[in-house]
Amino acid sequence: MQVLMREDFDTLIEKLQGADYEVIGPRIREGAIVLDTVDSAGDLPAGWTDEQEGGRYTLHKTDSPSLFHYTVGPASLKSFLYPSKSLLCRVYGGHNDFDVEEPEIEAPRRAFVGVRACELHAMAIQDHVFAGGRHPDPVYTARRNNIFLVAVNCSKAGNTCFCASMGTGPEATAHYDLALTEVVEDGTHYFLIDAGTKAGRSMLDELPLRPARAAEEEAGAAVVRNAAESMGRSMDTEGIEDVFFENLESPLWQEVAERCLTCANCTMACPTCFCSTVEDISTIDNDMAERWRVWDSCFTTNFSYVFGGAIRKASSSRYRHWITHKLAAWQEQFGTPGCVGCGRCITWCPVGIDITEEAAVLRRQREARQGEARYGAGTRTAY
Amino acid sequence: MHTPRKPKLAVWKFASCDGCQLSLLDCEDELLAVANTVSIAYFPEATRAVVDGPYDISLVEGSISTGEDAERIQMIRDESNLLITIGACATSGGIQGLRNFANVDQYISTVYAHPEYIHTLRNVSPISQHVFVDYEVRGCPINKYHLVEVLAAHLAGRRPNIPSYSVCVECKRRGTSCVMVAHGTPCMGPVTQAGCGAICPAYNRGCYGCYGPSEEPNTQALSAWWTKLGVEDADIARSYRSYNALSGVFRREGSRYAKKAAAGATNEERPQ
Ligand code: SF4
Ligand code: SF4
Ligand code: SF4
Ligand code: SF4
Numbered sequence: 255m256q257v258l259m260r261e262d263f264d265t266l267i268e269k270l271q272g273a274d275y276e277v278i279g280p281r282i283r284e285g286a287i288v289l290d291t292v293d294s295a296g297d298l299p300a301g302w303t304d305e306q307e308g309g310r311y312t313l314h315k316t317d318s319p320s321l322f323h324y325t326v327g328p329a330s331l332k333s334f335l336y337p338s339k340s341l342l343c344r345v346y347g348g349h350n351d352f353d354v355e356e357p358e359i360e361a362p363r364r365a366f367v368g369v370r371a372c373e374l375h376a377m378a379i380q381d382h383v384f385a386g387g388r389h390p391d392p393v394y395t396a397r398r399n400n401i402f403l404v405a406v407n408c409s410k411a412g413n414t415c416f417c418a419s420m421g422t423g424p425e426a427t428a429h430y431d432l433a434l435t436e437v438v439e440d441g442t443h444y445f446l447i448d449a450g451t452k453a454g455r456s457m458l459d460e461l462p463l464r465p466a467r468a469a470e471e472e473a474g475a476a477v478v479r480n481a482a483e484s485m486g487r488s489m490d491t492e493g494i495e496d497v498f499f500e501n502l503e504s505p506l507w508q509e510v511a512e513r514c515l516t517c518a519n520c521t522m523a524c525p526t527c528f529c530s531t532v533e534d535i536s537t538i539d540n541d542m543a544e545r546w547r548v549w550d551s552c553f554t555t556n557f558s559y560v561f562g563g564a565i566r567k568a569s570s571s572r573y574r575h576w577i578t579h580k581l582a583a584w585q586e587q588f589g590t591p592g593c594v595g596c597g598r599c600i601t602w603c604p605v606g607i608d609i610t611e612e613a614a615v616l617r618r619q620r621e622a623r624q625g626e627a628r629y630g631a632g633t634r635t636a637y
Numbered sequence: 638m639h640t641p642r643k644p645k646l647a648v649w650k651f652a653s654c655d656g657c658q659l660s661l662l663d664c665e666d667e668l669l670a671v672a673n674t675v676s677i678a679y680f681p682e683a684t685r686a687v688v689d690g691p692y693d694i695s696l697v698e699g700s701i702s703t704g705e706d707a708e709r710i711q712m713i714r715d716e717s718n719l720l721i722t723i724g725a726c727a728t729s730g731g732i733q734g735l736r737n738f739a740n741v742d743q744y745i746s747t748v749y750a751h752p753e754y755i756h757t758l759r760n761v762s763p764i765s766q767h768v769f770v771d772y773e774v775r776g777c778p779i780n781k782y783h784l785v786e787v788l789a790a791h792l793a794g795r796r797p798n799i800p801s802y803s804v805c806v807e808c809k810r811r812g813t814s815c816v817m818v819a820h821g822t823p824c825m826g827p828v829t830q831a832g833c834g835a836i837c838p839a840y841n842r843g844c845y846g847c848y849g850p851s852e853e854p855n856t857q858a859l860s861a862w863w864t865k866l867g868v869e870d871a872d873i874a875r876s877y878r879s880y881n882a883l884s885g886v887f888r889r890e891g892s893r894y895a896k897k898a899a900a901g902a903t904n905e906e907r908p909q
Contacts, residue, residue, distance in 0.1 A: 283814070284813075284814055284816075284819070284820075284841060285814065285819045285820055286814035286819045288812070288814060309817075309818055309862070310818060310821075311814075311815075311818050311819045312819075327814070328809075328814045328815065328818075328819075329812060329814075333812060338809075338810035338811070338812075339810065512855075512857075512858065513855075513858050514855065514858070515803070515805075515827035515828065515855045515858055515859060516803070516852075516853045516855065517803045517805040517806075517826070517827035518802065518803060518805055518806045518809070519805050519809060519815065519827075522805070522806065522809030522810065523809060533798050534795070534798065535786065535789075535798050536789055536790075536793050536795070537667075537670060537789060538667060538670045538671055538674050538785055538788055538789040538792065539670045539673060539674050540789070540792065540793055548810065549806075549809075549810055551802075551806060553802075554801075554802040554806070554852070555801065555802070555852045555853065556801070556802070569853055569855070601818065602815055602818055604805070604815060604817045604818060604824070604826075604827055604859075604862065605827075605858055605859070605861075605862045606862075
């Protein structure tokens with residue numbers, strides 16, 4: 255482990271720019287920390303911290319000089335690697351005589367600074383979905399191959415975070431080029447820095463670093479421990495597939511449907527949700543048509559439309575589908591859960607519907623039923 | 638080669654501000670293509686030439702507010718193969734629909750020097766309450782691209798690519814941080830049909846609901862959350878009672894909260 259002093263942080267950004275990367279990092283825009291171009295460390299939200307709750311996000315300024323003392327905002331790597339709209343092709347000409355033009359895929363060289371552990375895990379899940387099979391997605395893979403990732407271990411966990419119980423954080427353990435731990439103590443401000451790839455190691459060679467002392471390494475470990483211990487929420491994943499598959503007719507679905515707006519914010523904000531739809535448009539004189547891929551959501555009616563109508567008409571069936579896919583069916587489909595515990599779907603749900611709370615209710619319902627089967631109906635618990 | 642006859646297009650106006658039909662003229666880039674593809678048979682805002690019906694496509698703007706209107710829309714339906722309503726007035730009554738919640742005679746006597754000259758219906762109504770409507774283009778005003786899209790789709794024999802989901806989908810696609818979550822600003826986006834590209838949240842305002850109810854509007858859940866945000870019952874009622882005050886769920890939710898406000902009910906749900 256080596257040490258990068260805070261006053262040398264700009265060197266990291268300059269070296270990344272020198273390597274021809276557009277540097278993207280956390281920045282404050284309209285009251286939230288989003289991902290945007292960063293020219294220097296001065297653009298980072300120094301001293302700012304966030305507070306998150308179901309349906310609520312607020313920023314506060316503190317006296318701390320720390321650059322990364324907050325958790326994830328609404329934006330994620332997803333919108334950079336898998337853009338919300340991409341043109342698939344353009345068709346010119348008439349009925350029997352036409353040309354198809356495939357647009358060149360834009361894959362800018364980008365370095366992301368301040369990427370969290372949950373985010374890296376979410377990206378790995380999307381890697382599997384988009385690039386893992388026999389037909390890798392050309393847009394995703396081109397963009398994915400052109401990025402450099404500078405992770406930051408979380409120094410605090412948000413109130414809606416539950417990565418510790420999903421095994422995806424708060425410490426970055428894989429998928430990064432460089433990983434940082436920010437330490438602010440006794441008037442010193444430095445970063446423990448470590449490389450995860452060859453590209454990361456050659457970047458280390460260019461930075462003004464010194465080996466870390468044992469006390470500094472311990473201070474870094476304490477930062478991450480503190481985040482793990484301040485996790486606002488948790489998810490019990492033990493036997494979670496049964497919890498869902500044995501609750502397909504739970505009364506909970508109707509109860510959630512009364513609160514759910516079917517607005518799709520949860521899926522749009524989720525860094526692993528990958529659904530899209532294909533839209534065709536044509537000009538009025540019919541001499542040109544375009545085919546677009548746009549983000550879609552299982553909360554829309556058309557998502558489950560087949561000939562004759564939508565399969566999931568009721569919002570209860572949409573919520574059931576979403577959470578069951580995220581936490582149970584994904585495992586069977588892709589070998590991991592579809593959730594990394596980042597808490598975005600909780601914070602950015604406009605009415606604060608909470609995936610951890612609904613999963614816990616389902617677990618209690620199942621346990622109550624099991625209790626009943628074992629000891630007779632007299633043990634019925636109210637839920 | 639056989640050139641098909643150009644479809645005849647007519648544009649009609651009822652109680653409205655003209656903004657929606659003007660968006661047709663506002664289609665600078667597409668206007669020429671539109672003119673090449675359809676023959677504009679009746680469009681008083683654009684041309685004095687009048688070609689008699691029947692018409693292949695009629696675009697109808699505005700709502701029905703007089704007895705004369707109610708007769709004229711029947712004539713238009715009879716003369717039109719396809720009738721498309723454009724804008725909030727035509728599809729749901731529009732802002733003038735607010736008068737349905739008040740006493741029209743009282744307004745007339747306050748506003749006009751000679752109330753006896755004014756002949757108006759007690760209630761404003763959307764076009765669909767009078768005749769069969771083939772397609773509705775929502776918005777106040779409409780998105781001009783939707784208008785071109787509906788015509789293009791019809792001429793190509795395909796389904797128009799116009800969303801029915803919530804504004805939130807467009808809001809997140811464009812990367813706006815939610816104003817309701819991040820600022821506590823009440824926003825109609827979750828119950829409003831997309832189509833504008835989520836302009837208002839992108840400029841730090843809550844959505845005003847111009848496009849009317851989305852496909853599954855859970856207005857009760859939204860209002861309950863607004864109450865938690867500290868919005869007064871009367872203001873909740875006002876939010877539903879704007880451009881689309883008369884449309885289905887907005888009308889019901891607006892009335893529910895207007896009653897609550899009138900009864901001075903507290904923030905708690907009253908017993909049925
Ligand atoms: S389901 Fe929710 S908590 Fe899990 S990864 Fe998606 S947004 Fe994050
Ligand atoms: S979920 Fe974990 S890794 Fe993600 S922001 Fe929260 S604490 Fe950090
Ligand atoms: S759970 Fe929340 S964010 Fe998701 S669709 Fe329902 S109301 Fe919207
Ligand atoms: S700002 Fe409004 S439209 Fe945008 S996501 Fe939030 S509630 Fe939906």
